[in-house]
Amino acid sequence: MNQMFKNLNLLKRDMVQKSWTIDSFNFNYNRHKYIVLVKLFSRGANNSIKKIPKYASVKLEFLRSDDLSNSLSVFANSYKIDWKNIKQFREFFGIQYSANLGNIVQQFNNRFAKFIPTSVNPGKSIVEKLAMVYGLDGGNSKDPLRRYCYAVKRNPKGEKRSIYNDDKTKILREPLYNKLKSDDSLSFVYSINETDEKSDLEIISNWTTNNKQKTT
Structure with a gap:
């Protein structure tokens, strides 16, 4: 066959x-x-x-x-x-x-x-990335609209980052994801407003500052 x-x-x-x-x-x-x-x-x-x-x-x-x-x-x-x-x-x-x-x-x-690739293509267009987020299981009808990452947060004790939040961030903000992925108690926070979006440096800096304040 x-x-x-x-x-x-x-x-x-x-x-x-x-x-x-x-x-x-x-x-x-x-x-x-x-x-x-x-x-x-x-x-x-x-x-x-x-x-x-x-x-x-x-x-x-x-x-x-x-x-x-x-x-x-x-x-x-x-x-x-x-x-x-x-x-x-x-x-x-x-x-x-x-x-x-x-x-x-x-x-x-x-x-x-003839169109099926043999490996993952890292150079996705924004439309492809949005389609992937829409296609993720575990989300809801409103969440895909929230695609502008502006912060990370610590989950309640014992709770890990959801598979949905993990995959979504890997798709939309892979460099940021790669920097923080090892700590699965952190979740990435998204907004529907583009003006809320922050750079990797801002997000990590804000998280570090806030975390220090909570431990001092």
């Missing part, structure tokens, strides 16, 4: 090695641009999924670049994408009904397979 989507396995392996639970890449089809999210079933990322098929290796989520709320999610592995609802597939990608729809699906798969 042909591993048409073999790059998914390579991408998944690279994501695991680099501790990413979600990644994205761009895909163009039928004169529309899409952002494709690749989600792994690890670190609690599948909590919202009631039933994962045994064959599934990853979950794919297609989002329209011009409307991130317009999306289509499917399970996949290196051999196939599970387009269970063909009508939904056809309508989402703007494909006209025809008697040879099976051939069209095959043509779509052949095209899509």
Whole structure:
């Protein structure tokens, strides 16, 4: 059996090695641009999924670049994408009904397979980063709008940073995340207002100053 989507396995392996639970890449089809999210079933990322098929290796989520709320999610592995609802597939990608729809699906798969990267691309656009935040499990409808980090805070004793907050910061503020990630009792604080955003230096300096005041 042909591993048409073999790059998914390579991408998944690279994501695991680099501790990413979600990644994205761009895909163009039928004169529309899409952002494709690749989600792994690890670190609690599948909590919202009631039933994962045994064959599934990853979950794919297609989002329209011009409307991130317009999306289509499917399970996949290196051999196939599970387009269970063909009508939904056809309508989402703007494909006209025809008697040879099976051939069209095959043509779509052949095209899509060429876009799948073999490793995580660090050079994400802001739209891709926002799509990844929207696609994270564990958030709520309002939280993705809060994308301007301005502080860190100490969680109540014994509580660790949530997987959602961890992944969100790794996506939006990776340099800051890398500096503070070892202390999992810290959470990153976000605002909906761009004017609230602070630099890495300001956030760390403010945290250090406030922490010293509390211990003196």
